[in-house]
Amino acid sequence: MIHIKNILHIIYCRGTLNFLYKYIYNLIFGRKIFKNNLYIKNNFEKKIDLLKSQKILVGLDKQNINYNIPFLYEVLKNNNYIKKNFNGLIIGCFEGHSTLFFLMHTENSLFYCVDNWDQSQLIKYSLNAEGFFNKNISLFQTRAKKIKNTSYNFFQNNKKIFNFIYVDGSHLEVEFDCINSFKNLESNGIMIINSIFWRGFKKLNKNNLSGIIKFLKKVKGYQILFITRNTLIIKKI
DSSP states (O other): OHHHHHHHHHHHTTOOHHHHHHHHHHHHHHHHHHHHTHHHHHHHHHHHHHHHHTTSSOOOOSOOOGGGHHHHHHHHHHTTTTTSOEEEEEEOOTTSHHHHHHHHTOSSEEEEEEEOOOHHHHTTTOTTHHHHHHHHGGGGTTTEEEEESOHHHHHHHOOOOEEEEEEOOOTTSHHHHHHHHHHTEEEEEEEEEEOTTOOOSSSGGGSHHHHHHHHHHHOOSEEEEEEOSSEEEEEEO
């Protein structure tokens, strides 16, 4: 049922035939990738639980990337991110769950972690998110650079080009975050957009997918790698 709703949402938001095709294709043929990399997901969840039981990690109860982990790992593996030196950018960090996954599954990465941890927004989820993030990434202090700021201010001042970008910021700024992330992504770089089918606003055209579709129609030079039930993964070409 959820897939039918997502397909209808794609059509409503005027997604291209290629976007719709990629989503349906992944429903059918993505199962093999999911199955082959399921152990990565299971091992990561066990490691998080173990570190939480040891009080090394805190929070991390509200997460929505776990289903997508097999596809995230497939992209890291296929594009040699596991071993190579690269600069990554994460827009929207919350308690650090996604950040931890990328840090734990790459050996020579440096991630710039951008979030303003706005208390007025966090009240819906976790007012302790920033403190939890600080503690959770303390294991990777040399490879994670925290930047407390809005994505707008960050992109206004940023002069870096990134090899890898993960977008999971404000639902009010999806189109802006995607366009500016793509501008700051190197050729052959990977960009992952999370929560693409999030529908928290009453007006469907105000939700994430609408902004994402608008972004895709404004830029050129990308290849859609995967569209899972919650993420869009593209390569800049």
